[in-house]
Amino acid sequence: MPLNKDIHKVMVIGSGPIVIGQAAEFDYAGTQACRALKEDGLEVVLVNSNPATIMTDNAVADRIYIEPLTLTTVKRIIEKERPDSLLSTMGGQMGLTLSMQLAKEGFLDKMGVRLLGADPDTIDKAEDRQMFKDTLESIGEPVIPSKVVNDLDSAVQVAREIGYPVIVRPAFTLGGTGGGIADDEEDFLEIAENGLRSSPIHQILVEKCISGWKEIEFEVMRDSKGNVITICSMENFDPVGVHTGDSIVIAPTVTLADKEYQMLRSAALKIIDALKVEGGCNCQFALKPDSFEYAVIEVNPRVSRSSALASKATGYPIAKVAAKIAIGYTLDEIKNAVTGKTYACFEPALDYVVVKFPKWPFDKFFYASRKLGTQMKATGEVMAIGTTFEQAIMKAVRGAEISHDTLNSDKFAAYGDAQLADKLRDVDDERIFVVYESLKRGVTVDEIHNVTKIDRWFLSKLAKLVALEERMKKEPLTDELYLEAKKMGYLDRSIEKISGKKIAHKRYASYKMVDTCAAEFKAETPYFYSTFDDENEAEEFLAEHPSDKKKVIVFGSGPIRIGQGIEFDYASVHCVWALKRKGYEVVIVNNNPETVSTDFDTADRLYFEPLTDEDVLSIINTEKPYGVVVAFGGQTAIKLTKMLKRENIRILGTQAEDIDAAEDRERFDELLEQLQIKRPKGFTVMTKEEALKVANEIGYPTLLRPSYVLGGQNMTVCYSDADVIEYMDVILSQEIENPVLIDKYLMGKELEVDAICDGEDILIPGIMQHVERTGIHSGDSIAVYPAWNIGDEMTERIIDCSKKLALSLHTLGLVNIQYLIYHDELYVIEVNPRSSRTIPYISKVTGVPMVDLATRAILGEKLKDMGYGTGLYPNSPYVAVKVPVFSFEKLTNVDTQLGPEMKSTGEVLGIAGTLEEALFKGLVAAGYRMKKKGGIFITVRDQDKGEIGEIAQKFEELGYTLYATAGTAKVLRDLGLDVIVVDKIHQNAEHNNLTLIESGKIHYIISTSSKGKLPTRDSVKIRRKAVERAIPCLTSIDTANAVANSLMSRYSEFNTELVDINRLRTGKTLRKFTKMHGCGNDYIYFDCMENPVDSPEMLAIRLADRHTGIGGDGVILICPSKVADARMRMFNLDGSEGKMCGNGIRCVAKYLYDNNIVRKREFDIETLSGIRRVKIRTQNGDATYITVDMGKAELAPEKIPVALEGGKVVGEKVNVGGGEQAITCVSIGNPHCVIFVRHLDNYDVAGVGAAIENDPLFPERTNVEFVKVIDDHTLRMRVWERGSGETLACGTGACAAAVAAVENGFCPKGEDIIVKVPGGDLKVKYTDKTVYLTGTAVKVFDGEVEI
Secondary structure, three states, rough: OOOOOOOOEEEEEOOOOOOOOOOHHHHHHHHHHHHHHHHOEEEEEEEEEOOOOOOOOOOOEEEEEOOOOOHHHHHHHHHHHHOOEEEEOOOHHHHHHHHHHHHHHHHHHHHOOOEEEOHHHHHHHHHHHHHHHHHHHHHHOOOOOOEEOOOHHHHHHHHHHOOOOEEEEEEEOOOOOEEEEEEEEHHHHHHHHHHHHHOOOOEEEOOEEEEEEEEEEEEEEEEOOOOOOEEEEEEEOOOOOOOHHHHEEOOOOOOOOOHHHHHHHHHHHHHHHHHOOEEEEEEEEEOOOOOOOOEEEEEEOOOHHHHHHHHHHOOHHHHHHHHHHHOOOOOOHOOOOOOOEOOOOOEEEEEEEEEEEEOOOOOOOOOOOOOOOOOOOOOOOEEEEEEOOHHHHHHHHHHHOOOOOOOOOOOHHOOOOOHHHHHHHOOOOOOOHHHEEEOOOOOOHHHHHHHHHHOOHHHHHHHHHHHHHHHHOOOOHHHHHHHHHHHHHHHHHHHHHHOOOOOOOOOOOOEOOOEEEEOOOOOOOOOEEEOOOOOOOOHHHHOOOOOOEEEEEEEEOOEEEEEEEEHHHHHHHHHHHHHHHHHOEEEEEEOOOOOOOOOOOOOOEEOOOOOOOHHHHHHHHHHHHOOEEEOHHHHHHHHOOHHHHHHOOOOOOOOOHHHHHHOOOOHHHHHHHHHHEEEEOOOEOOOHHHHHHHHHOOOOOOEEEEEOOOOOOOOOEEEOHHHHHHHHHHHHOOOOOOEEEEOOOOEEEEEEEEEOOOOOOEEEEEEEEOOOOOOOHHOOOOEEEEEOOOOOHHHHHHHHHHHHHHHHHOOEEEEEEEEEOOEEEEEEEEEEEOOOOOHHHHHHOOOOOHHHHHHHOOOOHHHHHHHOOEEEEOOOEEEEEEEOOOOOOOOOOOOOOOOOOOOOOOOEEEEEEEEHHHHHHHHHHHOOOOOOOOOEEEEOHHHHHHHHHHHHHHHHHOOOEEEEEOOOOOOHHHHHHOOOOOOOOOOOOOHHHHHHHOOOOOEEEEEOOOOOOOOOHHHEEEEEEEEHHOOOEEEHHHHHHHHHHHHOOOOOOOOEEEEOOOOOOOOOEEEEEEEEOOOEEEEEEEEOOOOOOOOOOOHHHOOOOOOOOOOOOOOEEEOOOOOOOOOEEEEOOOOEOOOOOOHHHHHHHHHHHHHOOOOOEEEEEEEEEEEEEEEEEEEEEEEEEEEEEOOOOEOOOOHHOOOOOOOOHHHHEEEEEEEEEEEEEEEEOEEEEEEEEEOOOOOHHHHHHHHHHHOOOOOOEEEEEEEEEEOOEEEEEEEEEEOEEEOOOOOOHHHHHHHHHHHHOOOOOEEEEEEEEOEEEEEEOOOOOEEEEEEEEEEEEEEEEEE
16 A cells, blocks of 8 residues: 555664664664655654764654653653654664653554554564464474573572573563573573663573574565565574674575575565564574574564665665655555665665674674673674675675785794684684694594584685685786686785785776666666676776766775774765755765765765775776875775875865875874964884883873774773883783874863864864773773863864964865863864764754865865855754763673773764753663662772762762772762771672672772773772663763763753754844742743743753752743643643642733633633632732632542552551651642651751652652641641752642541531742632632732743
8 A cells, every 4th residue: 555644754763873783774774764764755854873974864853852862851842842753673673662662651652653664562572582482382483492580589590491402582671682592501690690680571581592594694684564575695604603793694595495584584484474563673593504494582672783784695685676665655655766667665785795794893892702692792784795705705895894805814823733723612712723724734624513513515615715825825816817716705915915026017996886686677777886897887887877977985984993993984974965955976985884874876976986096096997086085984995095195196176195294103293383283292103112112201191002993992091110011011912003102191071073164264063072081092081072061262272273283284075073172271182184973963963064164175065155154153952962972781892981092882972952961861872771869889999089079979968878999988988978988809708899799789880990891890899780781880080070060960851841853043032031920839830822932941950059059949831722722831840840830820810811822710721730710809900819610629649640559548557758747638730648747847847858858659749838727717838849849838738638537527618728838828619519729819020031
């Protein structure tokens, strides 16, 4: 059927920050899906916390919320935007889990939102381990012996029954998080406990381990009519036991007999049909190599990592088709955009081989365990296409940027035979190189297969490469042998190195077009891969499609890795789009299957190729471009500049020699001296001895790093000679070619600037300031825009220095400059004349399209003509806080202490009107659980002890119990703080810091140490234990201070502003308000009859504060109503929305009457508790006394609500708020708990009130009234209002007090009762039908406020 006509507005939930297990594949999928929905005229609302992606770009969706991906926030956005549908299958595990929670709670039904793509039953059957097993058994599909458990004791029992080894698979997690293979009970206890904790439903599957079986995947698609197709089959190089994200993957399957293939294909189609998935689905199988026995491992009823690979491997736009199916189309109605002729029901057929090779972060983490298992560790991947497996694997290896052009390894070549044989048993990221070295030593294919269980077909192919290399060494390097080597995937330099001979006649590659139908239908979308065939289909395509447009090649950024993430793909894509808008024909070269840049329709042509000198030069030879762009592809593209200059290829933008000038220490120092700009004193060294000499000359601490790096790789702060020796030993073992830089380490304020330069002037969209002082890598710092505490004079110096540096380096396009302020002096840390990680974030929050403007500058346009001015762009009215996100739980033995080497895998954004609010949102989005009380364990190095006291005091004021090691505890006790001393590990085996962390008493840890990294050190063990227990561990004093300040703020997930970045305010606006009170119960009133207010929750927090705002008990909006004369919305001090306010409604009535909006003596006002009638009495023409019909008093416990049995709760003694109280419960449109007391004046209203307000007895919290009976017609009352604290009066509270007095026999029914409150007197009459409230309403003043 065509588009479902009931669908008009669709919400798409993104996958959040890039973490191991959930990377850029969901940016690509989500972007494709949003564009597909918009094609059909649907309004798209996107929610995603990741600012670095194309997905959160303003063109992708109509409304874009870069907000925390939490249940509370998503609910609030749904309530605000009112979508009719929710697409759950494009946001990875994050999107799927949130959608499931919303559906299961009944929230989607309540809001009238339908779930698209997969219904809750489908998701449950695939994700809930027991239901998955039951479903497969019901359709006769085999599963591995297993059992679902929800507690550790049951898990141990099951493991014993099944027999070790076993696999632990947690339910509803991504990338195998929390899972693993356990060989014995000791391993199992640790993995199972972690798995239960990782699962949002506290459930794991304990499964028989079948390591050694083949792992096969099928990507399948189904529509609502039940049409099913197979898109791609894939096969893992590694047998079962290695997570598919960490395995080399081949598409299509190459080792299966036809019977095996058809058997598994049929099973995949049967499964997707049984689950009733509508859209894409990934099925993973284990196949026993020596029989037709197989089992289903798992099914993902959503777009997955494998979907991205399958999509790029086949050219079939899986995400787009899945989105179309979700809104009602069937496969036979959706045209395949690649062929332009076939429909989506046509199964792709491949006449080439695709290899995916993972990119691991172990180069960053020297001490990390490299062992691979069922929990994913790779940060990214590359894809290579070839006519043979040999060609594809060789391309993949060199494209992964792991310092390998071939499968040869100098490291393993140095191993002895016995050492190599032992190493072959290790399942780690280097295994393929060990296998290759073993083959070179004469170990047979069968022998290697018996050890590794890698299929003999793959091993035989690797053996062919070994044999070819032997021939190259022994035979003359004829043109024929050279061509054979090229067809096998070897680079010229590799051929010359292996053979020891010069190549006589070098050849450029030719290109084939990716053809999804094995040439049965002609492809319309030019999408190429290299071969060394005689025919060059790219040249033929160019001849058939002549163009007079200038041609530009944009080089992408390769695989996602720490230090070079999705931000660079964002920049590359925007560059392509900008060039196309300017009339250029654009070619992109990249090898990352997860990204938007390698989508079939991003550029005019795509080359899926490694980004090496030779591969790139071959493309240039075919395309013959006007120029190339390297500035947006990170260090991957920048590395090409020397070759491009040597080959006289025109580089558009900053030239190679100028890029080198910024990287070369001596040249850059000379430039700074000419410009009279300071930088920390430093030198370059090549040896350990030189390093020690320089470090002692400039004095410790020192900062050491290699030149020409990205992401602070191999960068560290050294405090002693021992640190320098340890560092240089590690760095020199990596055979560096460039010198090591040694700088004096200055611990100051760090700032960052991204600027655009046109060769004459610069534009700085904004200056960012890091929360952490220097010493923490910029990618791991919390960054704030705009800088919050630098003066105008320093700002001018930054602008001046930035302009001088950009112009002196002859920058054309983007430049990133990092500064430090130390003792009021400005120092330059480094200058990078290229795109940076912060470009997407700054572009989105300032509204300055940085890449677009930089591309125009590269082409020769001037900034003054682009409409954004020059110099520093005016500050946005918003504050944006970028918070890093880490994946430490996936990497064993990695120290989590932050330093100058980057460790984060992704980032989130908090955007709001104030720094306090934006920081809170950023921390929530990054996964911090903002608990206001609990336990905190503190252990800090000596240099931090002077600052830790103030931070600890903040946590103590919040209600935290302080725990500390002896040295830290002494400092805290000297400051008068109560602290519990905790022994170190070696001091007490039974009660120490590790057992404390395991006890469940700790909710935050502050741990800093001058030594780190080594897994055996106590400080590292503490931080690793924090990762295991999912406890936030703050390793910087500045981060800890920021978290403490955020916890002390009154912000919560319920009261922050929800910001649509497509509708950002361009400046602060003046808004009129009226301050009014009823009996001292004062609110700030906004007239919204014609001009609505955005985010009143946030305004209540910001404006109602009596010290920093206007002051009041909250904010009330006076709005139009469809069912009454007006509508009242009331927000408490904490931003929560109240259902009713007796004093507030009288003031609303007065405002409406006095301002001639409603000129009746009796009229109706709509509230969340229903419609209330008000009656006006005037004095001198103004409304003065108002009587409100408050409606019937509700006494039934379930309607209040209160979790007690019976018809009503009157004078009932219960244990509540930490003590026994006689309570009477009543609802006057909102819940109240009334307590009669004898001594009111000195009663602990704040202590008891707060405890009862938040007691589990009251599911919606409650107001608490403390009442003293004066006589049978007079009461005195003090009130604790939920969300506001003690106030001078509460109208509904006065009504509740009178009702309670009548129900308890203290006052008569149907007669006026005077309730005396600190702010005045209120009159209440309680009848069988209703409650009347009468009192004054007073205008205090009118005003204007900037918001």
